[in-house]
Structures are given as C-alpha cells and as structure tokens.
Amino acid sequence: xxxxxxxxxxxxxxxxxxxxxxxxxxxxxxxxxxxxxxxxxxxxxxxxxxxxxxxxxxxxxxxxxxxxxxxxxxxxxxxxxxxxxxxxxxxxxxxxxxxxxxxxxxxxxxxxxxxxxxxxxxxxxxxxxxxxxxxxxxxx
Amino acid sequence: xxxxxxxxxxxxxxxxxxxxxxxxxxxxxxxxxxxxxxxxxxxxxxxxxxxxxxxxxxxxxxxxxxxxxxxxxxxxxxxxxxxxxxxxxxxxxxxxxxxxxxxxxxxxxxxxxxxxxxxxxxxxxxxxxxxxxxxxxxxxxxxxxxxxxxxxxxxxxxxxxxxxxxxxxxxxxxxxxxxxxxxxxxxxxxxxxxxxxxxxxxxxxxxxxxxxxxxxxxxxxxxxxxxxxxxxxxxxxxxxxxxxxxxxxxxxxxxxxxxxxxxxxxxxxxxxxxxxxxxxxxxxxxxxxxxxxxxxxxxxxxxxxxxxxxxxxxxxxxxxxxxxxxxxxxxxxxxxxxxxxxxxxxxxxxxxxxxxxxxxxxxxxxxxxxxxxxxxxxxxxxxxxxxxxxxxxxxxxxxxxxxxxxxxxxxxxxxxxxxxxxxxxxxxxxxxxxxxxxxxxxxxxxxxxxxxxxxxxxxxxxxxxxxxxxxxxxxxxxxxxxxxxxxxxxxxxxxxxx
Numbered sequence: 001x002x003x004x005x006x007x008x009x010x011x012x013x014x015x016x017x018x019x020x021x022x023x024x025x026x027x028x029x030x031x032x033x034x035x036x037x038x039x040x041x042x043x044x045x046x047x048x049x050x051x052x053x054x055x056x057x058x059x060x061x062x063x064x065x066x067x068x069x070x071x072x073x074x075x076x077x078x079x080x081x082x083x084x085x086x087x088x089x090x091x092x093x094x095x096x097x098x099x100x101x102x103x104x105x106x107x108x109x110x111x112x113x114x115x116x117x118x119x120x121x122x123x124x125x126x127x128x129x130x131x132x133x134x135x136x137x138x139x140x
Numbered sequence: 141x142x143x144x145x146x147x148x149x150x151x152x153x154x155x156x157x158x159x160x161x162x163x164x165x166x167x168x169x170x171x172x173x174x175x176x177x178x179x180x181x182x183x184x185x186x187x188x189x190x191x192x193x194x195x196x197x198x199x200x201x202x203x204x205x206x207x208x209x210x211x212x213x214x215x216x217x218x219x220x221x222x223x224x225x226x227x228x229x230x231x232x233x234x235x236x237x238x239x240x241x242x243x244x245x246x247x248x249x250x251x252x253x254x255x256x257x258x259x260x261x262x263x264x265x266x267x268x269x270x271x272x273x274x275x276x277x278x279x280x281x282x283x284x285x286x287x288x289x290x291x292x293x294x295x296x297x298x299x300x301x302x303x304x305x306x307x308x309x310x311x312x313x314x315x316x317x318x319x320x321x322x323x324x325x326x327x328x329x330x331x332x333x334x335x336x337x338x339x340x341x342x343x344x345x346x347x348x349x350x351x352x353x354x355x356x357x358x359x360x361x362x363x364x365x366x367x368x369x370x371x372x373x374x375x376x377x378x379x380x381x382x383x384x385x386x387x388x389x390x391x392x393x394x395x396x397x398x399x400x401x402x403x404x405x406x407x408x409x410x411x412x413x414x415x416x417x418x419x420x421x422x423x424x425x426x427x428x429x430x431x432x433x434x435x436x437x438x439x440x441x442x443x444x445x446x447x448x449x450x451x452x453x454x455x456x457x458x459x460x461x462x463x464x465x466x467x468x469x470x471x472x473x474x475x476x477x478x479x480x481x482x483x484x485x486x487x488x489x490x491x492x493x494x495x496x497x498x499x500x501x502x503x504x505x506x507x508x509x510x511x512x513x514x515x516x517x518x519x520x521x522x523x524x525x526x527x528x529x530x531x532x533x534x535x536x537x538x539x540x541x542x543x544x545x546x547x548x549x550x551x552x553x554x555x556x557x558x559x560x561x562x563x564x565x566x567x568x569x570x571x572x573x574x575x576x577x578x579x580x581x582x583x584x585x586x587x588x589x590x591x592x593x594x595x596x597x598x599x600x601x602x603x604x605x606x607x608x609x610x611x612x613x614x615x616x617x618x619x620x621x622x623x624x625x626x627x628x629x630x631x632x633x634x635x636x637x638x
Contacts, residue, residue, distance in 0.1 A: 068168075071165065
C-alpha cells in the first residue's frame with residue numbers, strides 16, 4: 001500500500017496497541033479481558049503492521065522461527081509454572097500452597113502465579129494469531 | 141525427589157507427553173532427536189503406569205485421589221486413579237509405544253517430507269496425553285476439554301497424509317466430531333444446571349436425590365451424552381466418518397485412531413453413564429436396553445459392511461464399527477461379568493486393531509496395492525507381517541488362546557446372566573462374520589502363488605512393533621490374570637449402587 005497517511009498513523013498507533021495488549025494480558029486477573037483477549041490484541045498489532053507495510057516486512061519483524069518458539073515455549077511456560085507447586089512439595093498448579101505471595105487483592109500484584117501463567121498464554125495466543133494470518137495470506 | 145515424582149505420578153503421566161509435544165515444533169529439523177524424545181517419553185509413561193497399576197492392584201483400598209492445585213473436591217479438579225483409570229492407562233501405554241516405534245520406521249514417505257514428521261508427533265503426543273487425561277479425570281468439564289483436545293489432534297492426524305482424499309475425510313470428520321462435542325457440552329450443561337456440580341461424584345450424589353423432580357432434563361442429558369459420544373466413538377448409525385478417516389490416515393495414525401482414540405470416548409461415556417448417572421437412573425430410563433440394542437445392530441451391520449469392502453484398510457475400519465458394538469453391548473448388560481468382558485474386549489481390541497492396521501500398512505507399503513485380491517502369496521515373502529496379521533485376526537475372531545477370546549467369553553457369560561438369548565446369538569454370529577471377512581485375507585496371503593516381485597518385510601523398528609503387539613495379544617489370551625482382575629474390579633466399582 002502506498003497510502004502515506006495510513007502508514008504514518010499506523011506507525012504512531014501500533015506500538016500503543018501492542019503495549020495495550022500486554023496491559024490487558026498482565027491485568028487479566030484484576031480486570032475484564034485476560035490473556036486470550038490481550039494476546040489477540042498483541043497479535044492484531046502485528047497483523048495490522050503486515051497488512052499496512054506488506055507481508056515481507058511483517059515476516060521480517062516476526063520470522064517463522066520466532067513464532068514457532070513463542071508458540072511452543074508460551075505453552076510450555078504454563079506447564080513450568082505448574083511445576084512450581086511440585087517442586088515445593090504440594091500438588092501441580094498450586095498457587096498459595098506453594099508459598100507464592102498473593103499480595104493485596106485488587107492490585108496488580110494479587111494473583112500469585114496466575115499473571116505469570118497468563119503471560120505465557122498471551123504470548124502463545126498472539127503468535128498463533130500471527131501464524132494463522134501469515135498462513136492464510138501466503139496460501140493461495 | 142523420588143517421593144515428589146511418585147506422589148505426583150498421576151499428573152506427570154498426563155503432562156509428560158504434553159510437555160514433549162510443546163517442545164517438538166522447535167526441534168523440527170532434528171528428526172532423530174524428535175523420534176528419540178517421543179520414544180523415551182512413551183517408555184517413561186509405560187514405566188509410570190506400571191507402577192501405578194501395581195499400587196492399585198496390590199493395595200486393595202480406596203483409589204488414589206489427586207487434587208489439582210491442592211483444592212478439595214467440589215471446587216477443584218480431581219484426578220482419580222481407580223481400577224478403570226489404571227486399566228485404560230495400561231491399554232494406552234501398551235498400544236501407543238509400539239505404534240510410536242512403527243512410526244519411527246515408515247513415517248517419512250507417508251506424511252510427505254521430513255519437516256512434517258515433528259508435526260505428526262506433536263499431534264500424536266497431544267492425543268496420548270488427552271487420552272491419559274480421560275482415563276484419570278473425575279471432572280465433567282475436564283472431560284469436555286480433553287475430548288476437544290483429542291478430537292482436534294485426531295483431525296490433524298488424519299490430515300497428516302499428503303493426499304486430497306485425506307483432506308476430504310478430515311473435513312467430514314471435523315464437522316461430525318464438532319457436532320458431537322457440542323452435544324457432549326450440552327449434556328454436561330444439563331447435568332450442571334440441575335446438580336450444580338461438575339465433579340462426577342458430587343454430581344452423581346445430587347442427581348440420585350433430585351432426578352425425579354427434573355425427569356425431562358435428565359432425559360435430555362442422557363440423550364445428548366449418548367449421541368455426542370456415540371458420534372465420536374463411531375456407534376453404528378453415527379459411524380459415517382470413520383471408514384474414510386481411518387482408511388486414509390497415515391498408518392500409525394490409523395492404528396492409534398482405531399485402536400485408542402475411539403476407546404477414549406467410550407471410556408468417557410462409561411464414566412458419565414455409570415459414575416454420574418448411575419445404574420438406577422440407567423434402568424429408570426431404559427438406557428441399558430438402548431445400549432444393548434444399538435450394540436447388536438452395530439455388530440451385525442458393521443460386520444456385513446466390512447464383508448462388502450474390497451480394500452483392506454476400509455475393511456478393517458468397518459470392522460472397528462462392529463467391534464465397538466460389542467463394547468456397547470457389554471455396557472448395557474448391567475452385570476459385572478458382562479461389563480468386565482466389555483472392558484477387556486476394549487483393551488484387546490485396541491491392541492488387535494492396531495496390529496491389524498500396522499501390518500496392513502506394511503503390506504500396502506511393500507506391494508503398493510490397496511485391494512485384498514492383490515495380496516496373493518504375501519505370507520511367504522513377508523513372513524513376520526503376515527504372521528502378525530494372522531495372529532491378530534485370530535484374536536479378533538475370538539479363537540481361544542488369543543486375547544479377543546477372553547473378552548468375548550466374559551461377554552457371553554454376562555449376556556447369559558442377563559437372561560436374554562438375542563445378545564448371545566448376535567455375539568456368536570458377529571464372531572462368525574468376523575472370521576468371514578478376515579480369514580479370506582489369510583487364505584489369499586498363504587495359499588495362493590505369489591507374483592515374481594521383490595516384496596520384503598519392513599525395516600527393524602516396524603518389525604519389532606508388530607512382534608511386540610502380537611506378543612501382547614497372545615500373552616493377554618493365555619494369561620489374562622492381572623489385566624482381567626483390573627477389569628473385573630473396575631466393573632464391580634462401576635456397578636456399585638449409590
């Protein structure tokens with residue numbers, strides 16, 4: 001696309017969309033939304049980038065290797081957070097029992113492991129959205 | 141360290157294949173490493189499951205309950221390691237290890253390209269993990285999630301073959317399986333509406349008190365569950381997706397789909413029927429009669445459809461429809477003997493059908509032909525493959541000394557106890573029909589002259605897989621001991637009146 005206004009506006013807005021996505025991911029346990037919705041917003045910022053600036057540029061920003069790694073390790077991160085409980089001698093996915101500080105209810109630091117788990121899920125959802133988009137665009 | 145592993149073993153058995161599945165995509169280029177990882181996680185699963193089984197067998201007290209995250213039952217998710225769960229876990233481990241070994245031998249040309257192998261194994265391990273979860277979970281919504289994971293990985297496994305027919309079969313399967321998932325979800329929703337619980341024990345306790353107040357809702361839940369799981373486990377009138385999907389999938393995939401995936405849904409249905417609704421409700425709504433009837437129709441119709449097939453893999457796929465009928469028939473008999481027979485038959489069919497599919501795949505790869513009449517004289521040229529095929533078809537028919545016999549014998553005794561003559565005659569007729577569609581293959585393989593062609597047995601891992609599976613068939617037939625004991629105990633636990 002050769003639209004100057006669109007490109008300039010996108011370069012201003014897209015970083016904020018991306019950061020907003022991470023905001024939604026990290027506030028999943030205290031506000032509406034969560035890792036899935038936030039992950040989609042993060043993925044959307046990259047999808048918008050590659051529709052506006054072209055697929056090749058989008059691919060350069062997020063090579064396939066990075067996407068695959070993000071997808072795999074994002075999910076693995078969830079499992080590893082579950083293992084924290086087992087290492088501490090309590091069941092899988094334990095949160096307070098594993099001795100994690102639950103913080104003050106209603107603030108950002110209040111979910112223990114939940115926000116960490118959410119981060120992994122968010123990364124995974126974002127990279128899956130982008131992978132889906134690239135697959136559909138490149139397949140005729 | 142050791143104690144941490146042994147106390148958390150139930151959850152490790154579920155998450156170990158999932159963990160490996162999540163790592164595999166990043167290792168896609170290193171084929172050997174991927175295969176070794178898959179095999180080692182399968183071996184570790186087998187060891188862990190054997191340990192659990194020995195605990196359950198020799199420590200005859202209440203089942204091991206594992207609370208996820210340390211939350212007690214009505215709030216948290218429970219894993220329950222009882223006789224039924226261990227029994228199905230053992231089946232999973234026994235079947236999935238040789239199938240993974242076989243996949244190591246022949247996958248490259250079947251999925252088209254080295255990079256796709258890692259993807260195949262991802263789906264394979266996701267399926268195995270989901271099945272292990274189905275065996276252990278004690279929570280209705282967990283059942284739904286695992287059913288979805290298994291369904292989607294099954295669809296992926298079918299479409300792993302690089303062929304337009306595979307795409308079409310996958311699409312049909314995806315649509316019907318999604319319909320099934322929706323119905324299962326609806327059924328779980330109805331149970332949740334009237335009981336307010338998702339934990340199976342709590343829901344069952346609540347149901348036994350209030351079912352008379354909401355007879356229609358219970359009826360809806362029953363029918364949604366039956367049809368939903370029926371579609372997924374290829375119960376006769378709902379089996380239309382199975383022959384295509386199972387005959388075009390890559391051979392290790394068709395072995396595990398026909399052998400294990402279908403059984404996972406059956407185990408879920410069994411848990412829902414007996415652990416949630418319970419025997420009293422089944423009798424009140426005559427569900428057991430429906431199960432027996434549908435099972436009988438499935439046996440006859442599946443066997444006759446199998447008889448008319450000319451392609452070997454399609455014949456085996458239709459045979460699965462018939463064998464699922466036996467299992468459903470056993471579920472409806474409502475006595476320990478019949479239920480134990482059905483469970484044992486489920487396990488033995490899992491082993492037998494995977495052997496059949498794997499040996500058929502080996503023959504197909506060697507000859508390049510799909511139809512049965514082209515296999516003449518293959519018994520001399522591929523002795524191990526043909527022997528595995530023979531052993532497993534004898535087992536499926538129910539000849540003594542092979543594992544199918546023990547299951548069918550118990551099923552027959554169960555139907556005698558239930559006092560009706562029709563199931564008995566249908567089981568015997570089904571066995572005769574089974575012989576009628578499998579023995580011609582053996583006759584063609586051994587007693588007809590072979591064309592002058594260079595057909596050879598497959599390579600070492602594939603041969604090893606076939607030998608292992610055939611050995612299991614014979615061992616289960618000769619000394620069913622602990623396995624039958626587990627099945628008996630599981631049946632007795634399921635039939636306890638609440």
